[in-house]
Amino acid sequence: MKRPDTTARILNAARALFEREGADGVSMRKVANAVGLSAMAIYRHFDSREALLKRISDDSFHEIARHWDAHRHGSDPITRLLATQRIYLDYALAHPHLFDHAFSVRREDARKFPEDFQARLSPTANVVHDVVVEALQHGLLRDGDPWDITMTLWAHAHGLIALYRAGRFSFDDKQFRAFYDTSMERLLDGLKS
Structure with a gap:
């Protein structure tokens, strides 16, 4: 089975955080930790937290x-x-x-x-x-x-x-x-x- 691309992994992790904690619980750092990336790497896929939300x-x-x-x-x-x-x-x-x-x-x-x-x-x-x-x-x-x-x-x-x-x-x-x-x-x- 093919592994989801990085953008999909970021979205999956962010949505899981969102489902548990709401919008306030979604930070670039938490998403990055969940995906195994640096917080700065997330910005290559989404310009801002608002863009991700x-x-x-x-x-x-x-x-x-x-x-x-x-x-x-x-x-x-x-x-x-x-x-x-x-x-x-x-x-x-x-x-x-x-x-x-x-x-x-x-x-x-x-x-x-x-x-x-x-x-x-x-x-x-x-x-x-x-x-x-x-x-x-x-x-x-x-x-x-x-x-x-x-x-x-x-x-x-x-x-x-x-x-x-x-x-x-x-x-x-x-x-x-x-x-x-x-x-x-x-x-x-x-x-x-």
């Missing part, structure tokens, strides 16, 4: 988008919209530090609504948007701007997850998942035509 975030966006894209075909659009929102929850619970950094931390490179979304710069929102467009074309949702509807779905899902992660629910994960599903279904019922 951005790459981890970008990779996580693409990871979510791939999972969502796998649900693009098949069942009806409403079922697929619910599936994308469940995957979002799965990701948040499985990778809380990555989720927080990708979706909850203020960053200069964060995509802005509506211009970046309408320019299709968000790999995750693009998948949801395309299913919303399909649902609108089939008359399953009330007429509206597809990007506005996409953002409404995301804001609802994200708000629930943020509240759960902040300890505002007395549910365990299983109970929260049930509440989350019901809440998302309720929201979609209100958006149906």
Whole structure:
């Protein structure tokens, strides 16, 4: 089996640190120690700690988008919209530090609504948007701007997850998942035509 190249090893080590300790736990020195390089050698692959964190975030966006894209075909659009929102929850619970950094931390490179979304710069929102467009074309949702509807779905899902992660629910994960599903279904019922 081929050994991963140095960049991949750096990313794997940085992501492992990120998963355990969050963004604050990722330093060039810790990553270098984990990979067996000098801290200065890391800079040949990533200009800065921020560039390394951005790459981890970008990779996580693409990871979510791939999972969502796998649900693009098949069942009806409403079922697929619910599936994308469940995957979002799965990701948040499985990778809380990555989720927080990708979706909850203020960053200069964060995509802005509506211009970046309408320019299709968000790999995750693009998948949801395309299913919303399909649902609108089939008359399953009330007429509206597809990007506005996409953002409404995301804001609802994200708000629930943020509240759960902040300890505002007395549910365990299983109970929260049930509440989350019901809440998302309720929201979609209100958006149906």
